[in-house]
Amino acid sequence: MPPIIQGEKLTKRFGNFTAVQDLDLELEPGTVLGFLGPNGAGKSTTIRMMLGLSMPSSGTVRLFGEDPLRNRAARTRVGYSPGELRLDDRLTVAATLKSWARLRGGVDEAFRDSLIDRLGVQMGRHVRGLSTGNRRKLALVGALMSRPELLILDEPTNGLDPLVQNEFMSILEEVTATGTSVLLSSHILSEVERIAERIIVIRAGAVVVDGPTAKLRKGAAQEFRAVFADAVPDLSALASLAGVGAIESPQPGELRIQWAGPPRPLLQKLAEYELESLTAPEPDLETAFMSYYRSQDTTPALVERSA
Numbered sequence: 136m137p138p139i140i141q142g143e144k145l146t147k148r149f150g151n152f153t154a155v156q157d158l159d160l161e162l163e164p165g166t167v168l169g170f171l172g173p174n175g176a177g178k179s180t181t182i183r184m185m186l187g188l189s190m191p192s193s194g195t196v197r198l199f200g201e202d203p204l205r206n207r208a209a210r211t212r213v214g215y216s217p218g219e220l221r222l223d224d225r226l227t228v229a230a231t232l233k234s235w236a237r238l239r240g241g242v243d244e245a246f247r248d249s250l251i252d253r254l255g256v257q258m259g260r261h262v263r264g265l266s267t268g269n270r271r272k273l274a275l276v277g278a279l280m281s282r283p284e285l286l287i288l289d290e291p292t293n294g295l296d297p298l299v300q301n302e303f304m305s306i307l308e309e310v311t312a313t314g315t316s317v318l319l320s321s322h323i324l325s326e327v328e329r330i331a332e333r334i335i336v337i338r339a340g341a342v343v344v345d346g347p348t349a350k351l352r353k354g355a356a357q358e359f360r361a362v363f364a365d366a367v368p369d370l371s372a373l374a375s376l377a378g379v380g381a382i383e384s385p386q387p388g389e390l391r392i393q394w395a396g397p398p399r400p401l402l403q404k405l406a407e408y409e410l411e412s413l414t415a416p417e418p419d420l421e422t423a424f425m426s427y428y429r430s431q432d433t434t435p436a437l438v439e440r441s442a
């Protein structure tokens with residue numbers, strides 16, 4: 136099967152400013168792709184090109200194998216929840232859902248009702264008076280209720296309280312278990328990690344990381360916590376090892392060492408000392424991604440396009 140979304144060398148310029156540059160992105164059928172990046176990285180701009188809502192300055196996009204700018208039918212197979220919601224303030228919640236259902240040519244009513252119930256959407260209210268979170272819930276019901284083959288969700292839990300966030304993520308897990316493909320743009324790494332098989336990080340409009348979540352987790356920096364029975368290793372000797380990042384000593388006799396790569400050289404060094412204990416918590420994706428977010432350079436070494 137061809138990819139559901141395929142962007143090749145996508146570039147978007149606004150005047151002299153390049154928001155997205157030479158971006159390649161693929162979403163395979165039945166998978167969840169996490170799309171991460173700092174504010175202004177170009178996520179929403181990319182998504183809008185994927186949907187045919189914005190014309191690329193150069194490069195190509197295929198949605199279900201079609202050009203989304205020319206073929207509107209491809210777009211009707213997508214449930215989209217935009218980052219910035221534009222709703223008709225004059226309508227009630229119920230009337231809004233009804234108008235969206237008409238546009239889509241029908242919905243799964245039982246499923247819609249269960250979404251309304253689980254997310255706590257109040258049907259009789261006017262859109263005008265809705266809080267940010269309630270507007271978001273309405274948009275999410277709208278995106279999901281027709282059981283589309285593809286969901287494109289731009290920061291879907293933005294503004295939701297933690298209980299509703301969690302309920303929505305459970306719904307998303309159920310939906311993806313039935314084979315729905317998802318492009319999930321979010322700032323919340325834990326939620327992306329929870330459901331995405333693959334993660335792409337962009338910064339300043341270009342891909343800096345692209346790979347399977349499990350592999351990225353494995354490659355993430357790991358923290359080793361060593362407690363020594365007597366002498367603590369010479370810190371400069373430790374710091375000279377190639378994989379060592381930050382070293383902290385939360386209390387005398389204990390070191391916390393950030394390490395990247397296979398741990399053997401570190402273990403060999405530590406084994407020269409009398410260890411009381413050595414533990415290594417599960418590698419933390421959050422720490423790894425913070426470095427991708429923060430780093431100012433765009434060295435190609437960060438690009439990890441791996442299968």
Ligand SMILES: Nc1ncnc2c1ncn2[C@@H]1O[C@H](COP(=O)(O)OP(=O)(O)OP(=O)(O)O)[C@@H](O)[C@H]1O
Pocket residue numbers: 149152154172173174175176177178179180181218
């Ligand atoms: N219509 C536009 N005209 C001019 N500049 C734009 C336009 N749309 C987006 N940009 C700029 O392009 C860059 C990328 O914006 P975009 O909204 O795609 O980022 P994002 O990754 O979705 O950010 P966030 O996480 O803050 O939503 C930003 O610098 C933004 O100001």
